Amino acid sequence: MTLQVGVIGTGMIGQDHIRRLTQVLSGVEIVAVSDIDRDRAKASAPGTAEVFDTPEALVATDRVQAVVICSWGPAHEAQLLACIAAGKPVFCEKPMVTSEAAALKVMEAEVAFGRRLVQVGFMRRFDADYRRLKAVIDGGSLGAPLLYHSVHRNASVPEGLYTSEMPLNDTLVHDADISRWLLGDEVTGVEVRVPRRSTRGKDLRDPVFVLLHMASGALVDVEISVNIAYGYDIRGEVSCEAGIASLPNRPATVVSDRHGIRQAIPEDWRERFIEAYDQEFREWIAAAGSGTATGPSTWDGYAATLVADAALRAAASGGLERIAMREKPALYRAAAAEAA
């Protein structure tokens, strides 16, 4: 009952997932890889995995039971549609797609197929800290959530490669997705404020401050700072009617020395979310083995696309940019209920 997987895209994140699937997790075997760079695909292929020339060929081969997509964003739409057409479960790294139109196409195809096949790579939902936080809120003892304060800090971003749009269309999507999930809610509007700029990032728009208006009326504020120097620091605090629930410090030795009483902060997202990535795939393997998907869905990828678009518009307009989502297909309503 080993799941036979094909991996599309063997760049940095693809190679990390190949390592995870071959060395960390059980019940899975990589039988096929493909990459736009055939040599890289070859070099990354584990054991007896076959190297395919095209994603389409990989998806089509009988040996592949489920697919992992780690190619670049613009290629996702066609690859997802191919997987759905073949009825094969597929894990797709974020961004699911890069336009609302593409998101709708994928969603319509999956709805037509009639069963969830797509899982989108929002790994925070698999993080133990976030899961405990959600359990506290869902437990209901604190009353309804009214405010969520989300903090997203990167030690640094690659100069030149990371542009002023990316806090809003690349980084923010994690905060938006986890807000939707934690609160069981949808984003209906986005505002962006650009404070005094950090001198550490040259011309980069950094930090940015975002307000997400939720369907329930709850308000989410997001600090995104991407050149904060001291570490990768992810925080979240939910203010409910009768109490507060927050992510804790990360586990780290408490040291008392001449710098005070202190705990180390993760260096980067890999260190912070390594167990979440493992768990994400553990659950994907189980779901894909049953011919379906779990966790973040096409609907969530669609929502993320809309938020990113609205955030860019809001940064330009200075005003509140509203989001109008389609009616939620029954396929995803069930999934949401189950996830809760």
Place this chain on the structure above:
Amino acid sequence: MTLQVGVIGTGMIGQDHIRRLTQVLSGVEIVAVSDIDRDRAKASAPGTAEVFDTPEALVATDRVQAVVICSWGPAHEAQLLACIAAGKPVFCEKPMVTSEAAALKVMEAEVAFGRRLVQVGFMRRFDADYRRLKAVIDGGSLGAPLLYHSVHRNASVPEGLYTSEMPLNDTLVHDADISRWLLGDEVTGVEVRVPRRSTRGKDLRDPVFVLLHMASGALVDVEISVNIAYGYDIRGEVSCEAGIASLPNRPATVVSDRHGIRQAIPEDWRERFIEAYDQEFREWIAAAGSGTATGPSTWDGYAATLVADAALRAAASGGLERIAMREKPALYRAAAAEAA
């Protein structure tokens, strides 16, 4: 060299300050009291203090070297002007005054007098936690402050007495003043967002979420929740270019029992700020003994008035309400430099 003080207003806060001046602090003697309710004044008058029929008479008497104003807000303007006319140092509880016009009048009188006489009751500036926080920021090792996250939570407010305007014109002024002081900055604009309402406060607009735009470009976000049930919880976190500085938990025994590992939270503002109030008066006594004032000035009271006005306008308009301050008189520039 004992400072001889007259107290105007012997309601709840007035009585608390009388207790403080007679039982806790040294170098001070209350020699006069007055209150709109003469019987209450009599009952509150300590030792040999004389009861005066009017604030004016109290201010005028030779025995009174300095004045403490704890009357209701609308009475402050005339009382402050009387003190300034008499050249007597005066501590004035917030709000300093209740309109921009009144603030300007008091400020002009003090500027004309040529020396600071007025100290406004923003006690947070005397709190050890806030002072340490400011010292860290001013130390400069974290770079410039870019964002400040201020959280102001009350366990409950008296139903009916605490109206939907008060989060903005009564509660917010503490966050606005401490933001100005921590960042060494001025507020130039205010936005207000009203999230999903807590069901604990009936028709009360609660919580509210406020953005203060600062002259430097720094952005301050303020959560005000006034029916949070679990305690009086004041938080503050400054995001600088290369690090973060935050208020700590309040000192409280760490208990491990069936409720987890935990620390108690203050019940109300009295418990939270009792030492700050003591320190506020300790420093006022010293300054008043030298014929002047220290800490929050008429300028700060003026700024608070403008922020409260702008916040109410912003709640109504939904937009950004700008604040235009007069040029800062030299008298207060010196004071600011000294305070830093």
Place this chain on the structure above:
Amino acid sequence: MTLQVGVIGTGMIGQDHIRRLTQVLSGVEIVAVSDIDRDRAKASAPGTAEVFDTPEALVATDRVQAVVICSWGPAHEAQLLACIAAGKPVFCEKPMVTSEAAALKVMEAEVAFGRRLVQVGFMRRFDADYRRLKAVIDGGSLGAPLLYHSVHRNASVPEGLYTSEMPLNDTLVHDADISRWLLGDEVTGVEVRVPRRSTRGKDLRDPVFVLLHMASGALVDVEISVNIAYGYDIRGEVSCEAGIASLPNRPATVVSDRHGIRQAIPEDWRERFIEAYDQEFREWIAAAGSGTATGPSTWDGYAATLVADAALRAAASGGLERIAMREKPALYRAAAAEAA
């Protein structure tokens, strides 16, 4: 390259390890089980695993490449000797054996074999918190470790089944082993003090307070409380020459409510050490796949036996009971170096 494993003993801990080896970990297959209760073995046997009548038969069969021993303590000696005789890597739950003589026999057999085959189940060495703590100490920035304060608290123990000897010969061994490992040291003497008894445990000797004298002169004090009601709370703090290093609170949502600001405490050892057990077997599988063992060795099992014996003597005598270990065989000196 899947490791084919036989499991001896399918009681509670045996079943938990079977679950772990079949559902959580990769690279391993359970091909054989045996238990003193054949029906229980049958019921626990996963998939196609064969049920053997005797441990000896299980060890002898060619299909079994490595063995997991979860039988009761007195049976371990013979089973370990059988594994060593067969040259098969073996994971053995604690206690490795129940007498010094047995420990020496197993050690001599392994030394004669010439390669480590035995890994003893001290799972704390695989816990991320303890590993980070050791890394800090070994990093050397705090100077030499002088004192170690180890706290071992159980919410409750089964009345009647858990006797007054068990804090010393069953519970203490974890603290003793982790002390030896953290400090890179050996126990040379044991003292036991019996404080005022908890009324929660009837006639049980609880708590007990133990001093371990280490070869370096470092002193370890251990609090063992086994009916503490509020949770399973494991703490450790190393006082070094120029600083302190401690285990942190366990990760748990920070909740502010009417019980204060608080984090949950693990309920029991399963919750606390679940990841450590997983990691313990992950590393065992890798080592056993190479025909050897890693982590806690026969030498460590021997040391644990001596400490437990000395602790019981010390409780009876009230004095310092010394421990005299054999000279450490080269086989384990290498292992220690590698582990560091």
Place this chain on the structure above:
Amino acid sequence: MTLQVGVIGTGMIGQDHIRRLTQVLSGVEIVAVSDIDRDRAKASAPGTAEVFDTPEALVATDRVQAVVICSWGPAHEAQLLACIAAGKPVFCEKPMVTSEAAALKVMEAEVAFGRRLVQVGFMRRFDADYRRLKAVIDGGSLGAPLLYHSVHRNASVPEGLYTSEMPLNDTLVHDADISRWLLGDEVTGVEVRVPRRSTRGKDLRDPVFVLLHMASGALVDVEISVNIAYGYDIRGEVSCEAGIASLPNRPATVVSDRHGIRQAIPEDWRERFIEAYDQEFREWIAAAGSGTATGPSTWDGYAATLVADAALRAAASGGLERIAMREKPALYRAAAAEAA
């Protein structure tokens, strides 16, 4: 109703208390000083205070209503007896006296006088953290206290001046007194263990580890480290039958930077206990104004003397040194009840 005080001994601690009594506290006036060094007394005398040639003369003068003793330890006995003979309340810095015989003499004199006059300078009992800790224990929700873990760390001690006896007869008394007070208990025996020596203190016996056996059976363990480099770190944790209560971190800004997430640690005892010293004298002034004393009594000074003696004996013998106290005079039984 200002208390007129004479100060004997104007060395470092004497001068600090003079500062406290004149600048910080109310209701008190220093009217007399004396010191073995008359010039130093003169230089330290505030305002109109008279300088006396001898302690006896200072105690005898009518203007002095109460006395503060800050001379060196061996001089305390005679000075205390003089105060008691004069019926004047007296605050005496630790050590109260330097021998059991002297302690008994002072105690007998006070008992004969019939009212408490002596308050001994164990300032920890006035520290807010310790008071909250005691309130939690006395509250009873955690059950009876069984173990107390007391940690006493100094950044450094003056080489040469601080001898190997002083951890036991100077430093330990604070831990012993606070243990007696927190647990409402008496010390009946002392054991001392000397671990591996810190290389930071040359030939100094440092750290030392002390066990205090209490009358209730509760056991107190004390770590004393006096050259720990990183700060002045005082910790305390009480293990009760059904829960734990501990001193918290000291309030300090939470900073996140390249050293981690961290809080500063006090540099020395002055910083750590400054408010406790203030409060100690605030309560002494109130009690002395009523002609009596509060807080740590002659009985407590007597107990401290016995513990210090026993600790030195225990370090020499390696065994358990028992303490036999006189029966507690009724005078101190009442005081204990009131203090609780």
